[in-house]
Amino acid sequence: MAIGPARNLFYLYLSKNNVSKLRFLSVSSGFLHTHFAEPKKIHDFHVYGHPMQTPPQFSSLWCNQWKRLNLFHFYGHPFSTVVENGDNELEVCDLDVEENECGDGGLGSEKRLNFVQIASRDPVEIYRELRDATKCEKQTRADWDTLIEIFRCFAQSGWASNQALAVYIGASFFPTAAQKFRIFFFKKCKVDVVKYLESLGPCIEAEKFLFPIFVEFCLEEFPNEIKNFRKMVESADLTKPHTWFPFARAMKRKIIYHCGPTNSGKTYNALQSFMEAKKGIYCSPLRLLAMEVFDKVNGLGVYCSLLTGQEKKHVPFSNHVACTVEMVSTDQMYDVAVIDEIQMMADTYRGYAWTRALLGLKADEIHVCGDPSVLNIVRKVCSETGDELVEQHYERFKPLVVEAKTLLGDLTKVRSGDCVVTFSRREIFEVKLAIEKHSNHRCCVIYGALPPETRRQQATLFNDPNNEFDVLVASDAVGMGLNLNIRRIIFYTLSKYNGDRIVPIPASQVKQIAGRAGRRGSRYPEGLTTTLQLEDLDYLIECLKKPFEEVNKVGLFPFYEQVELFAGQIPNSTFAELLDRFGENCRLDGSYFLCQYNHIKKIANMLEKVQGLSLEDRFNFCFAPVNIRDPKAMYHLLKFASSYAQALPVNIAMGMPNCSARNDSELLDLESKHQVLSMYMWLSNHFEGDKFPYFKKAEAMATGIAELLGESIANARWKPESRNAGKQQKVVKKDQGETKDQLCLNTSSHKKIAA
Ligand SMILES: Nc1ncnc2c1ncn2[C@@H]1O[C@H](COP(=O)(O)OP(=O)(O)OP(=O)(O)O)[C@@H](O)[C@H]1O
Numbered sequence: 001m002a003i004g005p006a007r008n009l010f011y012l013y014l015s016k017n018n019v020s021k022l023r024f025l026s027v028s029s030g031f032l033h034t035h036f037a038e039p040k041k042i043h044d045f046h047v048y049g050h051p052m053q054t055p056p057q058f059s060s061l062w063c064n065q066w067k068r069l070n071l072f073h074f075y076g077h078p079f080s081t082v083v084e085n086g087d088n089e090l091e092v093c094d095l096d097v098e099e100n101e102c103g104d105g106g107l108g109s110e111k112r113l114n115f116v117q118i119a120s121r122d123p124v125e126i127y128r129e130l131r132d133a134t135k136c137e138k139q140t141r142a143d144w145d146t147l148i149e150i151f152r153c154f155a156q157s158g159w160a161s162n163q164a165l166a167v168y169i170g171a172s173f174f175p176t177a178a179q180k181f182r183i184f185f186f187k188k189c190k191v192d193v194v195k196y197l198e199s200l201g202p203c204i205e206a207e208k209f210l211f212p213i214f215v216e217f218c219l220e221e222f223p224n225e226i227k228n229f230r231k232m233v234e235s236a237d238l239t240k241p242h243t244w245f246p247f248a249r250a251m252k253r254k255i256i257y258h259c260g261p262t263n264s265g266k267t268y269n270a271l272q273s274f275m276e277a278k279k280g281i282y283c284s285p286l287r288l289l290a291m292e293v294f295d296k297v298n299g300l301g302v303y304c305s306l307l308t309g310q311e312k313k314h315v316p317f318s319n320h321v322a323c324t325v326e327m328v329s330t331d332q333m334y335d336v337a338v339i340d341e342i343q344m345m346a347d348t349y350r351g352y353a354w355t356r357a358l359l360g361l362k363a364d365e366i367h368v369c370g371d372p373s374v375l376n377i378v379r380k381v382c383s384e385t386g387d388e389l390v391e392q393h394y395e396r397f398k399p400l401v402v403e404a405k406t407l408l409g410d411l412t413k414v415r416s417g418d419c420v421v422t423f424s425r426r427e428i429f430e431v432k433l434a435i436e437k438h439s440n441h442r443c444c445v446i447y448g449a450l451p452p453e454t455r456r457q458q459a460t461l462f463n464d465p466n467n468e469f470d471v472l473v474a475s476d477a478v479g480m481g482l483n484l485n486i487r488r489i490i491f492y493t494l495s496k497y498n499g500d501r502i503v504p505i506p507a508s509q510v511k512q513i514a515g516r517a518g519r520r521g522s523r524y525p526e527g528l529t530t531t532l533q534l535e536d537l538d539y540l541i542e543c544l545k546k547p548f549e550e551v552n553k554v555g556l557f558p559f560y561e562q563v564e565l566f567a568g569q570i571p572n573s574t575f576a577e578l579l580d581r582f583g584e585n586c587r588l589d590g591s592y593f594l595c596q597y598n599h600i601k602k603i604a605n606m607l608e609k610v611q612g613l614s615l616e617d618r619f620n621f622c623f624a625p626v627n628i629r630d631p632k633a634m635y636h637l638l639k640f641a642s643s644y645a646q647a648l649p650v651n652i653a654m655g656m657p658n659c660s661a662r663n664d665s666e667l668l669d670l671e672s673k674h675q676v677l678s679m680y681m682w683l684s685n686h687f688e689g690d691k692f693p694y695f696k697k698a699e700a701m702a703t704g705i706a707e708l709l710g711e712s713i714a715n716a717r718w719k720p721e722s723r724n725a726g727k728q729q730k731v732v733k734k735d736q737g738e739t740k741d742q743l744c745l746n747t748s749s750h751k752k753i754a755a
């Protein structure tokens, strides 16, 4: 639709179909403003105004129905506005410019056209004119009000603040700089610039117009701040991470991506190449899996050592090592490396370890195993590193079958070989109790707080057909790494408490867990999956059908050296402040994100009161595997750090329990104790010298406690407690069939996943 001319000034083209009426109005120049950069093309069209200048007939429009329109095309004259009044009516306003209050700002149409030319002027020139002006030219009150609004928006503009980073004006300094710029501008402003700005209104175009003038202003006014910030930003530069590993870049590496769903033979095939190599490294997502590969490979006659945060088992004459991904060495040369579960590159907390392994490993051949979600990003990384990429796609050996019947809420329908999956420790014990009470089955248990040794012992017990333990009750800890003889995965629920509210389990995790059923070579090569409750079935099917979502970014975290360099720029700040400043100022390429470090900050804050720790000590302590929600474990970490800072040999300061747990609080205590010992072993391996001299004692105690935990779980017949009993959120579930248990979800959700 086209209209015009109105007051012989302009034409208006509308591309909006539901407009029923158009009205032309005249308003004062202070009211509404338009800007359009590219006439003759439909483009974003902004309408802005200020209620102070609104003539009475427009008040309600301003308040209730004033909207931004973006489907209009104007050309011919810039000073026109369109307002949608809410009833699909458009009011087109031709702006009359009134004599201003001072009498000297009245502008005829010729001069008005000059405002538009301001846009094309060199901002440096505009800045110099402003700077050299002796005083500000008089403006109307309406002009001032609009200017105030424009500068308020500029100071709050995320766009301008981000752009300013590129010229080394930091996010924390930007508001100050913007305020000073405003004062400068208001003292010096010229009518034509003001009028031009007014014609734009408080919009991104106004910000884009002001920004280069702002930059000129800052360069002259804040040279020191810019210099300092420049140093800081340069030391927080996480761009081009592939250049951090020049040796790996100098190599001609071949990356083989084993891409496929669970139970499709990805790891098996990668391990074949690993074992055939002269020298190889296998990088695991979990200690448990590293231990399993260590045992398997040694069992097949290939000498292999084990390296995790907690243990170093050196096998004489070995050229192979199975390690956790955080422990991988980027100094050693290998013929073949395997990076398992490569999709973990996108993990919010630990992703950086996979990214580092992929970018930095010095291996001729690197086998990465995982689902297709990071395939595209690995392709991109390889094009940056110059590595050759070979893709091998896999299908599941046997399709996973969904049982449509479900258990209809009845746990007595559990059969031998079933694994019931729940997402809280508390529910695990309730389910175990209910199954053992109402059937002849005995249950093994696997969950995250159990030591890997106990999890393995439980897995072995479950896998062995010659005992009474034929059902497994597990948390999502069962999703990765264990080879289990599972016939059917039964989801007890498909949601979990995330520390804030109850959320559905993400589809990728549901797939990963369901895929544990029916492993090749196990007693049950064909897998089944279902839910306890009928109403969860649709969500299960939806998750299994869902294709893998493509990941756009993978994790990064600075090395200690990068943090140290950065610390030099902001002396006298605490380690937690340092991390925050780094997070605010670091620069990343589009394919990377900075991994979450809230848990690290929490430890850093706790250790702040410990005097005498170097920055590197703090960095190391903050990465220790500790459950930040477990006050006991945090207390021990604080004690360890305090002794270390005083150069005293760090004591374990903990007695060894002499019997298995008789109730849930004793079980929780055993779990906590094991975590403290595991932390001690980790610290002992990560600090040089003999500051943690009781490693052997800690190891022996940890082994003993892992055994006690195994015994305790096998005999557990009690109602569970929560570690954070006071904060529990009670959720009463529907009738649970014969079990009729009232269930509570444990609130302790996130825990640092320690490798
Ligand atoms: N070619 C093969 N010959 C014998 N057994 C095999 C073969 N391929 C795989 N398997 C066995 O099948 C099971 C699943 O294989 P694997 O662990 O490699 O799967 P995956 O694709 O890595 O699964 P996930 O994604 O769950 O890690 C393992 O027990 C493995 O030993």
Ligand SMILES: [Mg+2]
Residues within 6 Å of the ligand: 266, 267, 268, 340, 369
């Ligand atoms: Mg695998």
